[in-house]
Amino acid sequence: MTVLVTNATLLPCTPDMEVIEGGYVRIEGETIAEIGAGEPPRIEGAEILDAGGDIVMPGMVNPHCHIAMSLFRGLGEDVDDRLYRYVLPMERKFVTPEMVRVGTALGTLELIEAGVTAVADMYYFETEVGRVLDRAGIRGVVGQTIADFDPPDHKTIDAGFALVDELVSEFSGHPRVTPSIAPHAPYSTDIAVMERVARFADDHPEVPVQIHLAEMDSEMEWCAKNHGLRPVEVVEKAGLLRKGLICAHCLHVSGSDIEKMAHAQVCVAHNARSNAKAGRGIAPVGAMRAAGIPVGIATDGPMSGNTLDLISQFAPVSMLQKLLGHSRKPMPGREVPAGGGEGAGHGRPHRLARARQAGGPDPYQPCGDTHAACLRSLCHAGLLGDAG
Numbered sequence: 001m002t003v004l005v006t007n008a009t010l011l012p013c014t015p016d017m018e019v020i021e022g023g024y025v026r027i028e029g030e031t032i033a034e035i036g037a038g039e040p041p042r043i044e045g046a047e048i049l050d051a052g053g054d055i056v057m058p059g060m061v062n063p064h065c066h067i068a069m070s071l072f073r074g075l076g077e078d079v080d081d082r083l084y085r086y087v088l089p090m091e092r093k094f095v096t097p098e099m100v101r102v103g104t105a106l107g108t109l110e111l112i113e114a115g116v117t118a119v120a121d122m123y124y125f126e127t128e129v130g131r132v133l134d135r136a137g138i139r140g141v142v143g144q145t146i147a148d149f150d151p152p153d154h155k156t157i158d159a160g161f162a163l164v165d166e167l168v169s170e171f172s173g174h175p176r177v178t179p180s181i182a183p184h185a186p187y188s189t190d191i192a193v194m195e196r197v198a199r200f201a202d203d204h205p206e207v208p209v210q211i212h213l214a215e216m217d218s219e220m221e222w223c224a225k226n227h228g229l230r231p232v233e234v235v236e237k238a239g240l241l242r243k244g245l246i247c248a249h250c251l252h253v254s255g256s257d258i259e260k261m262a263h264a265q266v267c268v269a270h271n272a273r274s275n276a277k278a279g280r281g282i283a284p285v286g287a288m289r290a291a292g293i294p295v296g297i298a299t300d301g302p303m304s305g306n307t308l309d310l311i312s313q314f315a316p317v318s319m320l321q322k323l324l325g326h327s328r329k330p331m332p333g334r335e336v337p338a339g340g341g342e343g344a345g346h347g348r349p350h351r352l353a354r355a356r357q358a359g360g361p362d363p364y365q366p367c368g369d370t371h372a373a374c375l376r377s378l379c380h381a382g383l384l385g386d387a388g
């Protein structure tokens with residue numbers, strides 16, 4: 001079956017950021033066979049999709065998310081020490097397989113609308129997340145959380161590993177959904193547990209590991225007090241600093257941390273809006289990328305960053321790096337999405353559709369605090385127009 005997408009503004013996302021006006025894409029089965037400018041070839045029986053001049057580009061990758069938290073958006077705004085005082089007690093009360101299924105379905109709609117075709121998720125009852133992504137037709141790395149803080153889906157670490165086993169057995173070999181294990185963070189997952197995760201990862205090299213890392217001031221203090229180390233060093237000591245580890249946040253990383261991370265070939269997920277909203281600081285994205293670490297742009301969960309719209313992250317990423325450097329020079333706009341490394345931009349072409357009005361309500365999202373949510377996420381400028 002041939003599909004021809006015609007009359008498109010093509011962004012192939014090549015290193016030189018080429019733009020092809022009035023272009024076409026020829027798709028054979030599930031393969032992009034050709035892109036080009038001008039009139040497409042005439043092919044008998046081909047399905048023609050007229051893009052009407054809209055942007056056609058590879059699907060984007062969101063490397064750090066807690067999709068199901070779409071149901072919690074707007075709750076606990078501006079609460080200090082939010083994780084322990086607000087989020088965890090609430091999750092213990094409300095997070096069930098059904099909540100995860102419904103919240104993930106809702107959040108996945110938002111991801112797709114924003115042009116995201118691959119997402120790395122960390123949450124609870126993650127088998128439910130995998131099933132939703134499977135049905136939605138997008139790619140996912142679905143990370144079952146392992147933590148010591150009495151999470152909603154495992155009372156013991158053994159029970160947490162049993163959930164990981166269940167996830168791996170259901171999705172092993174799936175063409176789009178990759179099972180993953182997610183020790184929550186160095187301060188919330190005992191080092192003995194992280195060592196057990198490392199042994200699991202040794203035995204299952206096909207299962208990626210995800211972790212929140214070097215995110216908070218309190219984490220620095222905790223790691224110094226309990227281990228006499230920095231968070232990156234704690235993860236290294238546990239044997240987890242390894243190729244392909246997806247490290248979310250990484251605000252508090254020193255020059256030697258960056259060297260270790262680059263040497264170990266980890267990846268970083270940068271969550272600019274979420275970090276800024278929590279007042280955490282600015283991650284040294286430029287230094288990490290300069291060291292050769294792939295740093296992808298992520299949204300974090302919709303309760304933390306308030307939106308799953310990846311495009312809305314790009315401007316804050318650039319602006320915050322300029323603030324960090326006290327200069328206009330760091331992180332030119334076109335460099336923002338270009339540093340995610342392998343894996344970014346390998347999705348199928350996705351027609352970006354924006355039906356939202358500037359300042360209008362988001363069509364999908366329930367909101368605990370409408371004023372706060374409007375302030376932080378719902379005032380889209382209709383960047384790409386209504387593509388229907």
Ligand SMILES: [Zn+2]
Nearest residue numbers: 212248300301
């Ligand atoms: Zn997170």
